[in-house]
Amino acid sequence: MHRANVGSVPNVDQYFERASAAAAVFSQFTQEQTDRVVKAVFEAAFANRVKLAKLAQEETGMGKWQDKVIKNVVASQFVYEDIKDLKTVGIISEDPVKGIVEIAQPVGPILAIIPVTNPTSTAIFKILIALKTRNPIILSPSRKAKRCSNEAAQICYRAALEADAPEDCIQWLSDCSREMTQAMMSHESLALILATGGAGLVKSAYSSGTPTIGVGAGNVPVCIERSADIPFAVEQIMISKLFDYGTICASEQAVVVEKAVAEEVAAEFRKRKAHFLSDAEAVQLQRVAFDVTQGAMNPAVVGQPATKIAAMAGFDLPPDIQLLLAPQKMAGHVWPLSSEILAPILAWYVVDDFQSAVNLCIDLNFHGGIGHTVSIFSNDDARIKTFATLMNAGRIVVNTPSSQGAVGGIYNMLHPSLTLGCGTGGKNITTDNITASHLLNIQRIARRRDNQRLKQFDLNLYYDESLDATAITQAFNKNL
Amino acid sequence: MLPSCEPPKKLIVRFEGCMDTTRCAEMETEVRTAVTGATMPVVFDIDGVDFISSAFLRFCIYAQQQAGDHGFQIVNVGPYIKRVFKIAGLDAMLKAE
Numbered sequence: 001m002h003r004a005n006v007g008s009v010p011n012v013d014q015y016f017e018r019a020s021a022a023a024a025v026f027s028q029f030t031q032e033q034t035d036r037v038v039k040a041v042f043e044a045a046f047a048n049r050v051k052l053a054k055l056a057q058e059e060t061g062m063g064k065w066q067d068k069v070i071k072n073v074v075a076s077q078f079v080y081e082d083i084k085d086l087k088t089v090g091i092i093s094e095d096p097v098k099g100i101v102e103i104a105q106p107v108g109p110i111l112a113i114i115p116v117t118n119p120t121s122t123a124i125f126k127i128l129i130a131l132k133t134r135n136p137i138i139l140s141p142s143r144k145a146k147r148c149s150n151e152a153a154q155i156c157y158r159a160a161l162e163a164d165a166p167e168d169c170i171q172w173l174s175d176c177s178r179e180m181t182q183a184m185m186s187h188e189s190l191a192l193i194l195a196t197g198g199a200g201l202v203k204s205a206y207s208s209g210t211p212t213i214g215v216g217a218g219n220v221p222v223c224i225e226r227s228a229d230i231p232f233a234v235e236q237i238m239i240s241k242l243f244d245y246g247t248i249c250a251s252e253q254a255v256v257v258e259k260a261v262a263e264e265v266a267a268e269f270r271k272r273k274a275h276f277l278s279d280a281e282a283v284q285l286q287r288v289a290f291d292v293t294q295g296a297m298n299p300a301v302v303g304q305p306a307t308k309i310a311a312m313a314g315f316d317l318p319p320d321i322q323l324l325l326a327p328q329k330m331a332g333h334v335w336p337l338s339s340e341i342l343a344p345i346l347a348w349y350v351v352d353d354f355q356s357a358v359n360l361c362i363d364l365n366f367h368g369g370i371g372h373t374v375s376i377f378s379n380d381d382a383r384i385k386t387f388a389t390l391m392n393a394g395r396i397v398v399n400t401p402s403s404q405g406a407v408g409g410i411y412n413m414l415h416p417s418l419t420l421g422c423g424t425g426g427k428n429i430t431t432d433n434i435t436a437s438h439l440l441n442i443q444r445i446a447r448r449r450d451n452q453r454l455k456q457f458d459l460n461l462y463y464d465e466s467l468d469a470t471a472i473t474q475a476f477n478k479n480l
Numbered sequence: 481m482l483p484s485c486e487p488p489k490k491l492i493v494r495f496e497g498c499m500d501t502t503r504c505a506e507m508e509t510e511v512r513t514a515v516t517g518a519t520m521p522v523v524f525d526i527d528g529v530d531f532i533s534s535a536f537l538r539f540c541i542y543a544q545q546q547a548g549d550h551g552f553q554i555v556n557v558g559p560y561i562k563r564v565f566k567i568a569g570l571d572a573m574l575k576a577e
Binding site: 355358359362366386390 | 557558559560562563566571
């Protein structure tokens with residue numbers, strides 16, 4: 001396979017020489033040795049959850065450190081509990097009847113792209129799932145979050161070494177330039193890229209020629225159906241959307257309500273310190289929250305509080321306002337606030353009935369969020385299933401704050417993950433919540449188990465063109 | 481299916497039920513006759529349609545071509561059918577509601 005020439009970029013080969021050596025040593029580890037390393041790293045990451053959260057908030061200026069603590073808890077405790085009993089070494093399953101034995105093998109050195117929005121939690125998460133599968137990992141942090149991501153990596157690495165992990169099983173890039181990342185991604189010794197980040201970066205990873213597990217963008221609609229418990233629904237949406245000031249890609253982006261319950265929903269939002277924008281305010285907000293030339297959210301508003309964003313837009317709000325709701329009529333490029341904006345901003349839609357709500361949610365889902373996550377508050381099981389069937393989403397969360405619900409482990413039994421697959425609609429290979437099981441090559445021993453029907457079947461019948469599929473199937477299944 | 485002119489001067493073609501390959505084949509001549517050389521906006525009203533085949537999508541494309549600058553729209557689209565148009569990349573034909 002052709003690989004890009006990386007000789008002009010210093011140090012790249014050194015990273016992979018070390019990673020390859022670590023992979024070689026790791027390949028000899030037993031399950032017990034591996035699990036001891038993973039436990040030690042989990043404990044170290046967990047012990048540093050507050051320090052790393054504060055560091056991340058200080059360095060990036062995004063979100064709330066308290067919520068970043070929770071993200072670090074999910075990435076360490078919840079992920080650890082989810083993977084700790086998983087068999088990842090040697091024979092992991094045997095089926096004597098089918099004669100299939102499965103053997104887990106590491107994939108090899110992994111390059112982990114770490115986003116600015118979750119710079120320590122994603123680092124911890126990826127390190128844990130890589131070590132659990134005996135894969136060395138190299139972290140490529142965001143330039144805007146290099147210090148905190150690398151601090152998380154160092155903390156994990158020290159703990160891993162103390163638990164007798166291979167040297168260089170965790171590495172991190174000090175040079176976060178685009179050239180360096182490109183060179184790393186296309187290096188022939190790299191086995192897999194875990195690409196969590198913006199669309200450009202994920203596409204770049206896919207284009208490198210190295211197998212990649214990527215993510216897609218979100219644009220999460222939440223449908224409040226008339227059977228929903230309205231106060232509960234609004235409370236949950238606020239919990240989700242205000243978490244870390246909206247930096248999670250699975251957070252709600254638009255609320256779609258039926259006319260019959262719209263007033264009640266609006267009153268609940270107001271009661272919880274949400275502000276409905278006037279038409280003029282919505283236009284002002286649109287200018288600062290969305291970059292029309294780029295066709296994407298303005299990074300300056302990402303993870304910022306509502307009052308600060310309002311001030312940036314040129315209007316003042318009472319200091320206790322938490323969330324901005326922008327009434328919109330439709331979804332699409334001519335309605336910029338119908339797009340994904342990782343901040344405490346929600347598009348607000350009132351529609352005639354459930355059918356109209358589903359139609360609008362389809363539009364929102366297809367407007368930049370295909371394959372990611374959608375949300376519904378309802379107590380009507382038939383409508384929940386109808387909604388789920390019609391959306392293109394890896395995760396359809398029900399009566400749940402979508403930020404925390406999509407990540408898994410808190411409100412449902414999805415695998416806790418900071419890397420959410422979005423299926424082919426999101427240009428990904430899977431809709432799964434990515435976890436340790438995705439980082440293994442599974443070898444299968446296939447013992448001979450003769451197909452008895454074929455043994456008793458007259459193979460000459462295949463050459464008789466007068467026999468159609470039905471005739472052949474009858475002959476194939478005939479009991480002698 | 482009954483083509484009819486309703487003010488303000490639109491050719492409205494109504495469909496209902498299962499627009500599968502067989503049904504579309506039965507209707508093909510009638511639909512093509514109705515929309516060929518259209519001199520006014522063409523509207524497909526699909527209220528009550530619960531399945532569309534590739535043949536029906538071809539009707540839509542043909543009607544759009546025939547309507548040209550007069551415009552073509554599909555109205556009263558339920559969620560199941562809307563999704564089909566989304567996947568087919570033909571959702572621009574759907575009336576903005």
